[in-house]
Amino acid sequence: MEITQIASEDIDWVSLLAGSSIFGNQKSESFAADESSGGGKNGSTRHKRKVRRSKKAIPPKIAFHTKSPDDILDDGYRWRKYGQKAVKNTIHPRSYYRCSNHTCNVKKQVQRLSKDSSIVVTTYEGTHNHPCEMFMDSFTPLLRQLQFLSRI
DNA sequence: CGCTTTTGACCAGCGC
DNA sequence: GCGCTGGTCAAAAGCG
Numbered sequence: 163m164e165i166t167q168i169a170s171e172d173i174d175w176v177s178l179l180a181g182s183s184i185f186g187n188q189k190s191e192s193f194a195a196d197e198s199s200g201g202g203k204n205g206s207t208r209h210k211r212k213v214r215r216s217k218k219a220i221p222p223k224i225a226f227h228t229k230s231p232d233d234i235l236d237d238g239y240r241w242r243k244y245g246q247k248a249v250k251n252t253i254h255p256r257s258y259y260r261c262s263n264h265t266c267n268v269k270k271q272v273q274r275l276s277k278d279s280s281i282v283v284t285t286y287e288g289t290h291n292h293p294c295e296m297f298m299d300s301f302t303p304l305l306r307q308l309q310f311l312s313r314i
Numbered sequence: 315c316g317c318t319t320t321t322g323a324c325c326a327g328c329g330c
Numbered sequence: 331g332c333g334c335t336g337g338t339c340a341a342a343a344g345c346g
Contacts, residue, residue, distance in 0.1 A: 243318070
């Protein structure tokens with residue numbers, strides 16, 4: 163996997179360059195999702211929808227252009243797919259993922275370029291407020307060993 | 315049995 | 331105001 167291009171909007175470049183923005187940083191941005199109490203207008207025949215949109219407090223977005231045969235680039239987090247849409251000017255559909263962690267409201271969109279199918283555009287939105295599971299899994303045995311050795 | 319994926323419907327923003 | 335488009339929801343299906 164190779165990153166060919168990085169685009170961004172409202173991005174904290176320092177945290178990105180420090181490598182902490184994606185791989186489990188602890189500084190929580192905590193963009194508050196306003197639980198607006200206005201709802202309950204749609205009733206009868208429609209399905210109940212609670213679509214809350216916050217135009218203010220736009221979370222930082224980071225877009226990676228990666229060259230990979232897989233749509234999902236494994237960044238160590240577990241993602242749950244919640245939607246897929248066909249977008250204009252692209253024959254490939256766009257996939258929407260959310261972080262599996264309940265307390266973590268990080269989203270990402272995955273889309274291929276119509277020109278070059280080997281290029282995958284991954285757009286991250288928000289920052290993780292929990293450590294990376296994979297990272298922890300692979301390092302826990304090592305950590306235990308270190309603790310054991312330090313006791314000697 | 316619990317979590318993930320699929321998929322059609324719903325909703326809001328935007329341009330005309 | 332209307333239609334198009336992108337983003338999200340949620341029920342059902344799938345899977346380990």
